[in-house]
Amino acid sequence: MAMRRFRAVSCVLMFEGKILMLKRGTNVRTNPGLWSVVAGEIDAGEKPVDTAYREIGEELGWARSNVELLREGSPFEVNPKPGSVTSVYTFLFLASRGDVKLNEEHTEYRWASVGETSALDTVPKFDEVLRSLGMTGCTVSES
Numbered sequence: 656m657a658m659r660r661f662r663a664v665s666c667v668l669m670f671e672g673k674i675l676m677l678k679r680g681t682n683v684r685t686n687p688g689l690w691s692v693v694a695g696e697i698d699a700g701e702k703p704v705d706t707a708y709r710e711i712g713e714e715l716g717w718a719r720s721n722v723e724l725l726r727e728g729s730p731f732e733v734n735p736k737p738g739s740v741t742s743v744y745t746f747l748f749l750a751s752r753g754d755v756k757l758n759e760e761h762t763e764y765r766w767a768s769v770g771e772t773s774a775l776d777t778v779p780k781f782d783e784v785l786r787s788l789g790m791t792g793c794t795v796s797e798s
Contacts, residue, residue, distance in 0.1 A: 658740055659739040661741040663706075663744070664707045665745050666692055667748070667788060668750045669725075669748065671766070674767060674790075675692065675693070675750070675764060675766060676767050678763045678764070681762075682759070686778040693707075693714050693715065704724070704746065707724075707744075707748075714758050714760060716758070721750060723748060724746060725747045725749050726746070728744075728746070728787030729787050731780075743780070745788050769790050772785070
């Protein structure tokens with residue numbers, strides 16, 4: 656059986672030194688009920704950064720002007736289920752606002768420090784998302 660390959664983005668949004676954590680609803684296909692960041696699958700022919708902006712718009716209702724791209728992390732791979740592999744592209748954004756309007760994918764949100772995220776029941780490999788952006792074991796600079 657051939658390995659199924661997917662590409663996805665994970666977008667860490669910072670505001671006033673904290674990152675936006677979203678609790679996935681029970682009706683979503685992957686990782687229901689777990690905490691994550693804005694994320695989604697990259698469509699065929701779409702650039703990862705364009706997916707990142709699209710997902711921010713879909714999940715938060717924010718315009719591109721509400722965020723500033725600070726850095727892109729190194730992609731890494733996860734194996735969500737046997738026979739498939741997903742390449743995850745990570746992005747760190749600075750948000751210009753802290754108000755959040757959730758779509759149907761999420762049930763709640765919170766702004767948390769990087770250290771506080773370890774107490775949440777996060778999606779598998781969430782620490783890899785932070786590590787790829789240089790956000791583990793340190794204070795994150797917004798500049």
